Amino acid sequence: MGSATDASPLYVFVHHRVAPEQADLLRGAYEKAAERLAGTAGLLGTELLVSPDDRSRYVLLMHWDGRRPFREWAKRERELGYPSAMRKFQDRERPGGHFDVFNDLTRVRDLD
Template identity: 35%
Template sequence: MSGAPGRVRVMLYLRAAEAEEPAVAAAYHTISKDLASTPGLLGNELLREVTDPGAFAVLSEWEGLAAFQAWEAGSAHRGTTSPLRQYQDGERPSPFALFEVTAEY
């Protein structure tokens, strides 16, 4: 079965010290509530790496690249997502990655 053409998933990589982990979750929930009615956003999840408890990721799914880029270019983007900015994983070449869904079962 092939995927819906054009859907995009965005992975934001985060890192937090043990004492900061509750703040990561709180920031995620605050941002998610603010983004709940964002056009083109299909949903998001906060993920924690099993083998590295300080590593997190936010996986969001968008209707397409154009919807994500429109939101990212908007004036509210930076302010809305700022609570997680301090936790972006600086050890990676980029703190986020874009993936287009090309197939699924």
């Protein structure tokens, strides 16, 4: 049985790092990834964010309709060998990992 967080909105932050002079490469990879993600069940939207204080740091924000659709998508991505055009820019040296997952606390009743 799932928890209340399984059906609550989910935000996934995927951290990327690229030299500022190569920002267009990341932007192009984002456009390809966004096109590929279009129509993915449970994905409500994506945004590419840049740090105003460090133009080498970027975050792909993915807004999901819940944990289940995100997990199903992640499983398919693993099976396909992680084909995202953005993968090569992921910040794999970031302490704590290259991505974070959060529920919207304002819409979660039970965090069990």
